[in-house]
Amino acid sequence: MKDAFGIPQSLLVLGGTSEIGLATARRLVARRTRTVWLAGRPSPALDRSARQLLDLGAEVRTVAFDALDPESHEAALGKVFAEGDIDMVLLAFGVLGDQAHDEREPLNAVRVAQTNYTGAVSAGLISARALQAQGHGSLVVLSSVAGERARRANFIYGSSKAGLDAFAQGLGDALHGTGVHVMVVRPGFVRSRMTEGMEEAPLATTPEAVATAIELGLRRRSETVWVPGALRVVMSALRHLPRGVFRRLPV
Numbered sequence: 001m002k003d004a005f006g007i008p009q010s011l012l013v014l015g016g017t018s019e020i021g022l023a024t025a026r027r028l029v030a031r032r033t034r035t036v037w038l039a040g041r042p043s044p045a046l047d048r049s050a051r052q053l054l055d056l057g058a059e060v061r062t063v064a065f066d067a068l069d070p071e072s073h074e075a076a077l078g079k080v081f082a083e084g085d086i087d088m089v090l091l092a093f094g095v096l097g098d099q100a101h102d103e104r105e106p107l108n109a110v111r112v113a114q115t116n117y118t119g120a121v122s123a124g125l126i127s128a129r130a131l132q133a134q135g136h137g138s139l140v141v142l143s144s145v146a147g148e149r150a151r152r153a154n155f156i157y158g159s160s161k162a163g164l165d166a167f168a169q170g171l172g173d174a175l176h177g178t179g180v181h182v183m184v185v186r187p188g189f190v191r192s193r194m195t196e197g198m199e200e201a202p203l204a205t206t207p208e209a210v211a212t213a214i215e216l217g218l219r220r221r222s223e224t225v226w227v228p229g230a231l232r233v234v235m236s237a238l239r240h241l242p243r244g245v246f247r248r249l250p251v
């Protein structure tokens with residue numbers, strides 16, 4: 001169960017090596033979280049992630065999870081929920097892709113869409129059902145400002161995040177009043193493995209700042225969290241720009 005401040009005792013991170021996911025897990029373990037499940041593709045990095053949280057005093061378990069294999073999701077997530085209640089599921093997996101390359105190789109673009117969108121539809125629905133059966137818990141979904149308005153420079157990733165974002169909002173409405181809370185998190189440019197070597201966008205932030213915003217969102221039971229918060233206003237303005245103007249912006 002979460003404590004009176006909304007901090008979960010047990011956490012499941014889907015995308016167990018994600019830098020944002022791990023920063024969030026570290027922050028929550030430093031509060032009151034005791035049990036962490038890291039779900040991801042088996043790798044030395046997944047083992048290292050588990051050890052990092054173990055060293056902080058958490059009880060950590062890993063489970064094999066591949067977003068691109070939705071048929072395996074029931075079994076993988078079923079195994080986790082069968083071991084006990086999960087107070088928070090963090091949907092942290094995703095790939096950025098390489099827009100220019102993926103435009104030329106549509107099957108690569110499909111992988112981006114399948115990982116970020118259909119993989120999340122499957123894992124999100126299964127997690128939501130399990131949380132609903134418990135009668136409590138939060139599903140925290142890492143969306144992105146990229147989904148707010150598709151940009152020429154990354155519309156494949158952006159469209160997958162737009163789909164994910166709309167899905168998570170609808171799921172949140174479907175679960176309203178059930179005791180299960182869905183929180184959509186929209187970070188801007190985060191300095192992580194995903195963006196390594198890329199030119200930084202304005203208002204760039206860190207995995208730790210996203211983790212702090214997630215903790216605050218849990219305490220407030222927010223439905224939408226922007227990181228940094230100023231992006232809410234910036235994106236609201238960008239979203240309403242006429243198409244011809246938006247197209248000419250260097251974004």
Ligand SMILES: NC(=O)c1ccc[n+]([C@@H]2O[C@H](COP(=O)([O-])OP(=O)(O)OC[C@H]3O[C@@H](n4cnc5c(N)ncnc54)[C@H](OP(=O)(O)O)[C@@H]3O)[C@@H](O)[C@H]2O)c1
Pocket residue numbers: 014015016017018019020021040041043045065066067068091092093094095096115142143144145186187188189190191192193194195
């Ligand atoms: N970094 C940013 O600027 C930024 C901004 C906004 C939103 N986000 C979103 O935040 C989330 C976390 O990103 P991050 O910055 O923490 O990036 P990251 O460190 O690169 O983490 C990405 C995670 O996705 C996992 N993943 C990729 N394909 C998978 C698959 N088929 N099955 C299971 N897991 C898979 C990776 O696992 P492996 O170790 O197996 O590759 C890794 O755990 C992503 O959804 C991303 O789109 C990031």
